[in-house]
Amino acid sequence: MSDAPLYLKPSVQMEPLFNSWYAWGMLVSPATSAMITANLHVRVLESYLQFPDLHRRAVADQAMKGGMFMDYDGDIAPVQALLDRTREHLAGKLAFAAAVKQLNELLATKTDGQSLAGLYESVPQPLKGYVELVYDLHNRPGFRLVEGMLYDSPNYDESLQSVRFSDIACDDRPFVLSSPRFASADDVDLHLPFRSPLVDALAALRTRPTSRGQVVQWLVEAGANEAQQQRFLSLLTDVAPPLDPQRHYSGDGIRVRYFGHATVLVQYAGLSILIDPAVSTASETGLDRYSFYDLPDAIDYVLLTHNHQDHVMLETLLQLRHKIGCVVVPRSASGPLQDPSLRLMLRTIGFANVIELDEFETLTAGAGEIIGLPFFGEHADLDIRSKLAYGIRSAGRGLVFLADSNALEPRCYAHIRRRVGDVDALFIGLECDGAPLSWLYGPLYTRPVQRAVDQSRRLNSSHSESAMQIIDRLAPEAVYVYAMGLEPWLGYISSISYSDDSRPIVESDRVLEQCRARQLPAERLYLKKEFVLSTVVREEI
Numbered sequence: 001m002s003d004a005p006l007y008l009k010p011s012v013q014m015e016p017l018f019n020s021w022y023a024w025g026m027l028v029s030p031a032t033s034a035m036i037t038a039n040l041h042v043r044v045l046e047s048y049l050q051f052p053d054l055h056r057r058a059v060a061d062q063a064m065k066g067g068m069f070m071d072y073d074g075d076i077a078p079v080q081a082l083l084d085r086t087r088e089h090l091a092g093k094l095a096f097a098a099a100v101k102q103l104n105e106l107l108a109t110k111t112d113g114q115s116l117a118g119l120y121e122s123v124p125q126p127l128k129g130y131v132e133l134v135y136d137l138h139n140r141p142g143f144r145l146v147e148g149m150l151y152d153s154p155n156y157d158e159s160l161q162s163v164r165f166s167d168i169a170c171d172d173r174p175f176v177l178s179s180p181r182f183a184s185a186d187d188v189d190l191h192l193p194f195r196s197p198l199v200d201a202l203a204a205l206r207t208r209p210t211s212r213g214q215v216v217q218w219l220v221e222a223g224a225n226e227a228q229q230q231r232f233l234s235l236l237t238d239v240a241p242p243l244d245p246q247r248h249y250s251g252d253g254i255r256v257r258y259f260g261h262a263t264v265l266v267q268y269a270g271l272s273i274l275i276d277p278a279v280s281t282a283s284e285t286g287l288d289r290y291s292f293y294d295l296p297d298a299i300d301y302v303l304l305t306h307n308h309q310d311h312v313m314l315e316t317l318l319q320l321r322h323k324i325g326c327v328v329v330p331r332s333a334s335g336p337l338q339d340p341s342l343r344l345m346l347r348t349i350g351f352a353n354v355i356e357l358d359e360f361e362t363l364t365a366g367a368g369e370i371i372g373l374p375f376f377g378e379h380a381d382l383d384i385r386s387k388l389a390y391g392i393r394s395a396g397r398g399l400v401f402l403a404d405s406n407a408l409e410p411r412c413y414a415h416i417r418r419r420v421g422d423v424d425a426l427f428i429g430l431e432c433d434g435a436p437l438s439w440l441y442g443p444l445y446t447r448p449v450q451r452a453v454d455q456s457r458r459l460n461s462s463h464s465e466s467a468m469q470i471i472d473r474l475a476p477e478a479v480y481v482y483a484m485g486l487e488p489w490l491g492y493i494s495s496i497s498y499s500d501d502s503r504p505i506v507e508s509d510r511v512l513e514q515c516r517a518r519q520l521p522a523e524r525l526y527l528k529k530e531f532v533l534s535t536v537v538r539e540e541i
Contacts, residue, residue: 004238005209010282010293012235014203015164015181016194016314019090020082022176022492023161024309028194028349029340030150031100032444037090038097039443044070044178045083052076059174066435066495071174078182092126092154099124100337101446103131107141116141130155132335144335151348158193163318165190165202167235168281173492176309177440188232190222194314195350198222200322206292207241242282244294251532253395256425258529259290261490262311262403262483264427268394271366273301275390275401277320278313280489287488290528292319300325301365305403306375306387307342308440308459310485310493314349321351328363328370330388331356338444339384357388360419368394373416377406378429380437380457391420396536398422400474403483404429404459407466413473424533426476428467429483430508431496434460463503464510471515479515479522481508486526 016023018033021041026032048055048070058069072079087094102124110119116133123131130150131143150156164181165188174181183189192198201218215236219229249255249267257265262276274295282291302324304312317324329342343354357363357372371391379387389402400416400423407413417423437457438449461483462470471479484504485496498505508524515522523529 003212006205006212006215006236006238007207007209007241008202008205009167009235009237010206010241010291011167011169012206013164013166013168013281014315014319015166016318017162017164017181017189019086019160020180020182022179022181023194023314024176025307025312025314025342025345026309026340028314028345029147030153030155031096031145031147031337032340034093034096034155035100035337036443037086037093039445040068040177041180042083042086042094044068045079045086045180048072048079049076049083062497065497066175066439068178071179072182074182079180082180082182090160092157096126096155099126103127103143104446107133107143111135111141113139145337147335147341147344151344156348158195159191161193162189162191163194163199163202164188165232165235171280171287171489171491175495176492177495186231188224188228188235190219190224190228192222193349194318195348196222197350199318199350203319204322205236206319207243207297209238209240212236241293244290247294247296249296253532253534254392254397254399255532256399256530257290257294258480258482258525259294260487260527261485261494262305262401262429264401264482265290265295266392266399267296269367271300271368272296272298273303273365273370273392274299274320275303276305276311276313276403276483277302277316278310278490278493279316279320280487288527289487289489295320295323298323298325301370302327303370303390303401304329304342305389305401306330306378306384307340308378308404310490311403312342313493317346317351318349324351326353326355327351328355328357330372330375330386331358332386333383336383338382338441339386342386359388365392366394368392371420373400373402373420374412375403375405376408376412378404378434378459378461380441380459382437382441391416393421395533397424397533399425399427399533400476401427402429402470404431404461405470406460406462407469410466410469410473413470417474423474423476425478425480426471426474427480427482428470429461430463430467430481430511431461431484431504432463432507433503434458464507464514467507467511468514471511471520477521479511479520480529481511481522481524484508484524486524 018027055069058064059071254268266273332341363370373389375387436454485494
């Protein structure tokens with residue numbers, strides 16, 4: 001390798017890890033990470049050690065894809081070592097999860113609507129000082145976590161965080177919710193907290209080259225030994241990356257680029273807004289796609305719709321942090337276990353400028369505005385407030401991004417139309433099957449979820465009838481079906497695999513047919529898409 005400036009190779013993957021598991025939002029927040037560790041990770045590891053062949057058969061069965069089976073076919077020793085390490089080094093988290101169960105039982109059996117003041121002495125020790133005991137207006141007891149204090153306590157342990165660099169040749173990865181990440185000989189694991197500036201420096205190597213000596217200095221600061229340094233250097237190249245010369249936009253109107261799943265880049269008047277970023281590496285699989293090299297050098301706003309692993313994707317967010325101006329997140333309810341604060345989480349891991357936006361609040365964004373919109377559905381009827389759809393207006397044009405919204409109350413969209421005005425492009429998800437409640441939120445429960453309840457309350461978005469109800473009320477000029485998990489490079493996040501007769505495909509086909517019958521342009525997005533909405537000049541009255 002010459003002395004030329006060095007870049008990360010286009011095929012390098014950068015995964016954030018929590019205790020050797022793929023890190024997503026719920027694994028950063030102190031309370032939810034404790035519940036998931038105790039009620040999912042430990043149980044999966046124990047199950048695999050007892051029945052490894054069952055897990056291996058299950059992950060080979062397409063019908064079982066996305067189940068809580070470990071996708072691992074190596075030596076069993078690392079599995080046992082991870083379980084032992086979890087029991088020893090995460091004992092505080094396991095105790096926290098046990099205390100949540102004890103507190104729920106206490107509130108269920110020792111309250112009658114009278115004052116809760118006398119119960120504070122009975123709060124389990126791991127929760128003392130971190131919870132407020134409360135009733136709702138039906139005199140049902142519960143508790144509120146003081147989440148900011150949990151981050152400022154041993155419940156938040158940055159030593160569990162690390163970043164893994166790997167050179168990949170394909171899009172396939174094990175499903176993240178049920179499979180820990182065991183390192184290969186070629187991986188480079190750096191035990192860095194996510195907030196470390198070194199994460200930014202190393203991520204920026206995708207497009208900002210530096211010298212070999214500077215890279216080695218960063219690696220030494222990160223605690224990398226000589227072997228790790230040499231492996232990391234093998235992930236670098238002196239060949240400049242294939243930066244898209246059109247990544248910046250200065251034309252009239254609004255340019256829209258679809259990057260896959262729910263990731264959309266909106267650019268106008270020199271400003272860039274990126275929604276739910278889950279950006280692919282520049283793969284050689286033959287599937288055309290936008291990658292990190294198609295993003296502008298600065299992203300003014302990132303908009304996050306809700307705290308699910310395919311929408312708040314730390315893997316992408318950490319790699320883009322050095323070029324993000326502001327992250328906009330939905331306002332949380334502040335304290336419920338199931339609804340941790342996105343603002344607190346992101347600020348703790350190093351995002352300096354995070355703004356909470358509420359429903360029907362507006363944020364001025366250059367020559368346009370960002371509008372927070374109600375987001376019903378996809379959360380299995382749980383009381384979760386940190387979810388927000390978005391409207392964007394500029395140049396006389398309007399776009400609406402509904403992510404995984406469901407028309408549970410279609411009349412809501414008539415109110416939205418009055419607020420956002422004319423809608424030129426509507427982006428709507430139709431993953432209408434959805435996983436059951438327990439698939440994502442089961443580890444937060446302290447009692448088993450009844451099967452009938454679990455199957456009834458699903459993480460689903462719109463089907464064709466509800467989507468058309470939304471379309472009728474918003475009256476868009478064009479409809480784009482997105483957030484379907486179609487792209488193969490996101491299978492490890494969503495576990496989704498469709499055939500032509502899969503219900504979401506059939507239902508979205510119906511939407512496209514009904515739209516086209518009305519002469520309404522409609523398309524189900526896949527891989528990549530670009531279009532420009534020209535400036536609208538309205539006559540003064």
